[in-house]
Amino acid sequence: MSAHNRGTDLDLSWISKIQVNHPAVLRRAEQIQARRTVKKEWQAAWLLKAVTFIDLTTLSGDDTSSNIQRLCYKAKYPIREDLLKALNMHDKGITTAAVCVYPARVCDAVRALKAAGCNIPVASVATGFPAGQTHLKTRLEEIRLAVEDGATEIDVVINRSLVLTGQWEALYDEIRQFRKACGEAHLKTILATGELGSLTNVYKASMIAMMAGSDFIKTSTGKETVNATFPVAIVMLRAIRDFFWKTGNKIGFKPAGGIRSAKDSLAWLSLVKEELGDEWLKPELFRIGASTLLSDIERQIYHHVTGRYAAYHDLPMS
């Protein structure tokens, strides 16, 4: 992975005067979805690019080594070979960006990926995922154990209570500690925006997370009632842009949860392209946390190649 974000000292003046106008952000969100549609072979190209951004995820209580193995294999071969050949993309090394699992399953994932001969990173969720309501000591220990097991990316959840009570210094300190516990691993901070209450809080939490040294900010765990929506994303992307203008550091963005259709994923790509620019459309700076999205993308590509709609059973399961 590229160089980490070293973070900056806490400067509360960056968040003190911020205002976010909710209806205006909603209007912008509607506009993005309506105004940038992509069709035909460009759509196929965008979809393949979207595949390379996916963090293929499985976070259920009933994960065992067998379904992890299936997942890892799918991560290595996300689209069926013959479809890729038809598009002449079979030799470009198209894989998903990462595989995301619970800490207990990191060993299985690392083993399965090694067996498949693939070097994509394993991302582990940590710090009391998804609610984060455990003691700080155990949360830090989780991170260390996951890193020991071989995870090279860690997705942490912030303590929402600190945001809702406005304790920005405490939030900054916690995330700093997570950063230290990660060591060389890549830190993604999940803001759980569905539980933060207002768009202004989302902006502030994003800035604090970036100042404290996150490499990525992520919208949600996927387990809240409201996960990744466009208005929230617009605010976070604006925060990323402001941080970049202030410090020159590029922080990545990951929406997760609720992205199921290929059309949605294209809208997400347009959003990042519009708000941040083409440099952010790389796996180092943009990820999509999804599980069923991959099947929908595969079906769209099948349709593009053959002109027919596939049933779910025509394509390999993940």
Place this chain on the structure above:
Amino acid sequence: MRTGVIGLILPPTFSFLEMMWRICPALAMGCTVVALVPPTSPTPLLLAQLAGELGSFPGILNVISGPASLGPILASQPAIQKVAFCGALEEGRVLRRSLAGKCVELGLALGMESLLLLTDTADVDSAVEGVVDAAWSDRGPGGLRLLIQESVWDEFMRRLQERMGRLRSGQGLDGAVDMGTRGAAACDLAQRFVHEAQSQGAQVFQAGDVPPKSPFYPPTLVSNLPPASPCAQAEVPWPVVVASPFRTAKEALAVANGTPRGGSASVWSERLGQALELGYGLQMGTVWINAHNLRDPSVPTGGCKESGCSWHGGPDGLYEYLRPSRTPIQVSCLSKNMNYDTFGLAVPSTLPAGPEIGPSPAPPYGLFVGGRFQAPGARSSRPIQDSSGNLHGYVAEGGAKDIRGAVEAAHQAAPGWAGQSPGARAGLLWALAAALERRKSTLASRLERQGVELKAAEAEVELSARRLRAWGARAQAQGHTLQVSGLRGPVLRLREPLGVLAVVCPDEWPLLAFVSLLAPALACGNTVVMVPSAACPLLALEVCQDMATLFPAGLANVVTGDRDHLTRCLALHQDVQALWYFGSAQ
């Protein structure tokens, strides 16, 4: 009751939406439409063809494709009852002049510029989106003036320029396009404006992914344009945005209201109090808060000052196409030899009356301006005769200077009066009614001398008092409404007083007409300059004596003199907001 045939004249850079905004309410209200469109776009013709295929009513929508010079010809057709014009200011003026005297209503929607006011408590990113919506999406009709608070100038400029870089321009049917084109004429206009602005010292920034071929013009941001330069006074064409800074909210209002155009504006601020204050203070027809160009068919939008006076959308828009069912058929009062330049210029001199017989007349009345009687500028008076030819009294001869003084006094009193609560206004009108009743005998005797029978005279006085009371009661019902429409957020429809009204009273019914015209104007919060009946202004002046004690100074001003001359002065005065004229055909 519906108006009959509507003539619709559209400018060369109209958009389909604007056309539909005007045609649909007219058709919905049962009027038929004849539209004149510039020949460059065939869309209205297509619409007319579809309308023609409706079978049972083949003639409801007719479209003529032709140059703008056909406009006055269309307007002067005898069967047209209302002309709805939207377009440039000069053409609107020409049209108004050509329609004078005919009984054709004219609805004007002139100028297409709007204003965006950004304070430092706003969400700057969202305001940038607002600018994009206002200026460079296909929903905004014209250019945009930006007023930005100095403390957020740099931040805003940076974000705006970055955002401009992402705009895509192209053919409308390409799904991923932000803005299209409005034709080569609009492109040239914008080009000329930008060149002039540059030569006057402004900085121009253009960006966006735009095809280089002719009718596409890139989004343009002009800043550092000196406020006194001619470009800053002219209307901003599409797709240009002119940005200027301001320091305080007060300055913002002064700059924003300092143009003759009063179309639409938006205020961006996250502080509710500040946003509403700025919104109320802007003299614009439509004000949006934290949004721009939100349109909904049930919400009325329109302009004020030089942006025209017609409304579309909502109930007001529908009323445009209706007239009250009890209006009498208006007869066209066109006078053949009308010379605008010489009308009312000279004041016919009045010879002194013959040898005075009878009781010696009272000393000449002055003009009632600014709350007291003043001598006229010209220092001359004219005699007033009563019905038997004897001298009734002398009144002052008012002139242009007096009109100017009266209008100024009215303007000084206007903000205070408009700010009075409706109850206070009602109270004053009732007090005047009571004063009239006290003076009944004097007024009746004066009326008698003018040849009115005693009984009729008393009835006239009573009726005047009653009308004053009625309008006083009406003053309470303001007519503001709060509307909840499909847009997010409520819509507040405010009925604001116009300002200074000038009224020229008819010759008949000297007392009743004077009072009946005075009362409604005052009840709604305006101040007035009145020219009373030429035959007998003495009654009006009697009422003034009461007004001197009851009303605040400058509320009602009365100027006597030659009616034609005074009408000319009032009509040419550019700070009078409305003129009611009852008099000769000329």
